[in-house]
Amino acid sequence: TRVLLTGASGFIAAHILDLLLAHNHSVRITVRSQQKADALISAHPDKAHLIDVAIVPDINAPGAFDAALQSHPPFEAVLHTASPFHFNITRSIDEDLLNPAINGTRNVLAAVKQYAPSVKTVVITSSFASIVDAGLGLAPGKVYTEKDWNPITLEQARENASLGYRGSKTWAEKTAWEFLEKEKPNFNIVTVNPPLVLGPVKPYLAKLETINTSNERIRDILTPKAAETIKNTGTYLWVDVREVAAAHVLAFEKPEAAGNRFFVVAGRFSNQLIADIVKKDFPEYAVNIPEERLPLDGYPAESDAFYNGDNTKSREVLGLHYRSLEESIVDTVKSLKEIGA
Ligand code: NDP
Numbered sequence: 001t002r003v004l005l006t007g008a009s010g011f012i013a014a015h016i017l018d019l020l021l022a023h024n025h026s027v028r029i030t031v032r033s034q035q036k037a038d039a040l041i042s043a044h045p046d047k048a049h050l051i052d053v054a055i056v057p058d059i060n061a062p063g064a065f066d067a068a069l070q071s072h073p074p075f076e077a078v079l080h081t082a083s084p085f086h087f088n089i090t091r092s093i094d095e096d097l098l099n100p101a102i103n104g105t106r107n108v109l110a111a112v113k114q115y116a117p118s119v120k121t122v123v124i125t126s127s128f129a130s131i132v133d134a135g136l137g138l139a140p141g142k143v144y145t146e147k148d149w150n151p152i153t154l155e156q157a158r159e160n161a162s163l164g165y166r167g168s169k170t171w172a173e174k175t176a177w178e179f180l181e182k183e184k185p186n187f188n189i190v191t192v193n194p195p196l197v198l199g200p201v202k203p204y205l206a207k208l209e210t211i212n213t214s215n216e217r218i219r220d221i222l223t224p225k226a227a228e229t230i231k232n233t234g235t236y237l238w239v240d241v242r243e244v245a246a247a248h249v250l251a252f253e254k255p256e257a258a259g260n261r262f263f264v265v266a267g268r269f270s271n272q273l274i275a276d277i278v279k280k281d282f283p284e285y286a287v288n289i290p291e292e293r294l295p296l297d298g299y300p301a302e303s304d305a306f307y308n309g310d311n312t313k314s315r316e317v318l319g320l321h322y323r324s325l326e327e328s329i330v331d332t333v334k335s336l337k338e339i340g341a
Helices: 011-022 034-042 093-115 161-183 213-221 226-231 241-253 271-281 283-288 312-318 325-338
Strands: 002-006 026-031 051-055 077-080 121-125 188-193 196-198 237-240 261-263
Touching (some): 011 241, 026 034, 077 241, 093 121, 093 161, 121 161, 196 213, 213 325, 226 283, 237 241, 237 325, 261 312, 271 283
Parallel strands (some): 002 077, 077 121, 196 237
């Protein structure tokens, strides 16, 4: 199958690219610079003939994807992962988070409609951020599913960077479903909605100092910052990046996936549990981890004082299997050691 993968230099997208190539799909990647394209191509010497490149410096620019979507042979699937995932606002929440997420999604869909009528499925990387209702707080007993939507408004999203990110994912996904309803294009949409994504980084892309946002806590638990990091919470559901990548590929390979949201969630976690695994499997980092564990209410992963997530649909429709937190953390730490941790 001929596939377009946007934001291919990202943490999750690099794993998606691995799988697409393993399944012998022909992939056009969009990246911001030729340097990033070269790193990705060099990492796959046996499959380099399956990759071609479109440089898209800013997904927010009008018509950003128009050239990328024009291809012979034509595309059958588009995987849109590119979207800002960070909390450092240098201009404004609109310019740094909301606009690229929302306009980027609209730009992809409009370009598919206009230039790639052969596309059957557009897979969009959405998020648990589009599902969770922060107003419900810890919500003991609540089990989030694909039916739940974050009620955040754009005004609320402008309050701070964290709400800005959640708003950007919620409104980007809403934009996609609204496009489908209003424009009635030839393609269907599938969204993949992961909570915090942990898992190994690619040594040819990642640097320890600028590690992707969702792995920052694992990097920090390996350092003298561990004690502080363990106390910080903020998010309590996780999934491994390899399950997230598999979901993106199955989303267009399996016709029964069409039109669905998939909440890909492995289960609950806490920073304390990550630290426990690090201490057990990598004793060389134990010196940074406090002897005493946090009191029980400090780690809801081990109590029922907190919401959970339901992954039934992803198991039944996509056939996903979820690996354990220990396997994920062990593989992540190994990959961080490779880049200097
Ligand atoms: P990364 O930061 O590693 O990837 C983000 C990608 O988007 C990068 O390729 C980045 O390019 C690209 N990008 C961002 N802004 C722009 C822009 N304005 N123009 C062009 N390209 C842009 O993060 P992840 O891999 O974690 O995120 C990938 C997707 O997964 C995002 O949609 C994110 O919201 C979603 N997600 C991630 C979760 C997680 O925990 N990791 C959880 C839920 C959803 P460059 O490399 O050049 O910066």
